[in-house]
Amino acid sequence: MKTLLLVDDEARMLDLLSIYLSPVYQCIKVNSGLEAVVHMRNSYADLILLDVMMPEMDGWTACAKIRxxxxxxxxxxxxxxxxxxVVRGFQLGADDYVTKPFDEGELLARIDALFRRMDDKNTKAIQFKGLKWDEESHELTxxxxxxxxxxxEFSLLGILLKNPNKVFSRAHLLESIWENKVFTEDRTIDSHVRNIRDKLRQAKFPVDLYLSTVWGVGYKWVPKE
Structure with a gap:
């Protein structure tokens, strides 16, 4: 289930949005632009619904800071x-603009359409809880x-991400990545996995929750909720 960050200084509006959207999405509610910025710096959301007119930090400013x-x-x-x-919102980096009062069906349709556009854009990318493995650009963020x-390391992580819950033996990973072109040993895979874990930990991604060692066999990626 994708996560939406709902940002509005009116508690009633936050409750209405949550009622509309929680059957389809996981909703997190905050009541200020500043809280939205802090949340995105320290946590994650797949999409933000951001009110414009808020005291202290309005939606324009929050959008610019998040961008x-x-x-x-x-x-x-x-x-x-x-x-x-509308023009100002797009210039600051917003992806869409919905005017209150809005129809529940239209809002859901706009959210779904935006996710579809993002999915089309990332057909060669795998995203998981803020982690993005992009085969086309060969980047991990x-x-x-x-x-x-x-x-x-990039190829090894990609194999695991593309096949969640599937256990890969060290021999299989060696054959897939090195294609038997050079002499390698099982511990080569262990070394690469250790490096991947270290680098993800340094980036503050909780890799130990998801990249599991299956003792005596190999490794697997476990996408726990």
């Missing part, structure tokens, strides 16, 4: 229907922070 470090999809919510506001892996 300094995250590409998370953002839909702006506002009672104003001025075209200049966690919450927009780039993690430097060697080509072999």
């Amino acid at each position: 300094e470090f995250s590409k998370v999809p953002i839909i702006m919510l506002t009672a104003r229907n001025d075209k200049s506001d 966690y919450e927009e922070q780039q993690i430097q892996l060697t080509p072999k």
Whole structure:
């Protein structure tokens, strides 16, 4: 289930949004732009519904600050229907704009459409709890922070991510990655897995929850909720 960050200074609006969306998405509610920025710096969401008119830090400012470090999809919510506001939102990095009061079905459709566009854009990428393994760009990031892996480490992690819950023996991984072109040993895989774990830990990704050792066999990726 994807996670939505709902941001509005009106408790009633947050409750309504949660009622509409919680059957389909996991919802996290915060009541200020500042809380939204702090949440995204320290945690994760798949999409943000961001109210514009809020005290202390409005939605425009929050959107701009989040865009300094995250590409998370953002839909702006506002009672104003001025075209200049729409343009401003897009210029600051928003992905869509919904005017209050809104129809429940339309809001869900816009969220679904935005996720579909993101999925189409990332057909060669695997995303998992803020971690993104992108085969096309050959990049690994966690919450927009780039993690430097060697080509072999990148390939090994990709095999595990593409096949969740499947146990791969060391021999299978050796054959898949090195293709028997060079002499290697089982402990070569152990060394690469250790390096991957160290690099993900340094990036603050909780790798030990998901990259599991199956003693006497090999390794697997366990996508726990």
